[in-house]
Amino acid sequence: MQRRKSRASLLKKKKRSTAEDGAGGSAIKDAQQLQVRIEQSWVKLEMPMIKKLQFLQKYSDSKYSTLLPRAVVLFEKAALAVPLREVLLKRLAQLRKSNRIGLCLLEKELDMDGCLTDIDCMLSLPESFFFEKKVEMGGLTDEELLIVEETFEQRVAGEELAYAADLKSWLSAVLDKLDDYCLQIMQEMQDEIDEKVLWRGLVYVVKKQMKVPKAEEDKQSEEEVAKVG
Numbered sequence: 007m008q009r010r011k012s013r014a015s016l017l018k019k020k021k022r023s024t025a026e027d028g029a030g031g032s033a034i035k036d037a038q039q040l041q042v043r044i045e046q047s048w049v050k051l052e053m054p055m056i057k058k059l060q061f062l063q064k065y066s067d068s069k070y071s072t073l074l075p076r077a078v079v080l081f082e083k084a085a086l087a088v089p090l091r092e093v094l095l096k097r098l099a100q101l102r103k104s105n106r107i108g109l110c111l112l113e114k115e116l117d118m119d120g121c122l123t124d125i126d127c128m129l130s131l132p133e134s135f136f137f138e139k140k141v142e143m144g145g146l147t148d149e150e151l152l153i154v155e156e157t158f159e160q161r162v163a164g165e166e167l168a169y170a171a172d173l174k175s176w177l178s179a180v181l182d183k184l185d186d187y188c189l190q191i192m193q194e195m196q197d198e199i200d201e202k203v204l205w206r207g208l209v210y211v212v213k214k215q216m217k218v219p220k221a222e223e224d225k226q227s228e229e230e231v232a233k234v235g
Contacts, residue, residue, distance in 0.1 A: 047085035132172035
């Protein structure tokens with residue numbers, strides 16, 4: 007009888023030990039996944055080593071360790087939105103300065119069907135975008151070549167074409183949505199985990215765009231062309 011009790015006791019201990027090992031293994035796996043995710047976010051945000059070490063030090067403290075999963079999610083959101091916003095700002099400035107921009111490169115940089123759509127910041131592109139992209143890639147029909155020929159002098163002079171004006175408006179509208187998205191993330195990080203959104207190690211600042219009146223924008227474009235001339 008005693009042997010049976012001892013055997014039953016050993017079996018219970020073995021089951022308990024197996025369950026604990028399983029829970030421990032799961033916890034380690036979860037921690038490893040969080041580490042991979044935060045490191046991916048750091049790469050996108052170009053985070054310097056000192057900031058990474060400060061992050062690790064903070065969330066290794068029992069006071070903050072329970073907030074780590076949420077911190078990773080919020081950093082992932084920031085790592086998606088901030089680099090996209092920087093690309094948009096850069097390309098909009100380029101377009102305003104020269105009235106020219108590589109559309110295939112822009113499409114690739116913004117990952118329009120991926121990132122912008124995922125964060126609900128994508129807007130319908132103007133029809134002129136697709137025509138100009140076709141011009142850039144080649145393979146135009148005879149009729150389309152005639153249309154391009156009509157704008158040849160404008161292209162040579164660096165004047166603003168219809169697609170450039172449409173694209174400026176599109177970039178500005180997308181940026182407006184992205185600004186709101188970034189501000190929301192910044193507020194969430196401040197409220198939930200007492201963190202700032204960082205870009206290249208510095209606190210990220212979002213300044214809402216000033217709406218440039220069309221007449222003023224045309225004047226700026228003319229001045230840029232005059233400088234080039």
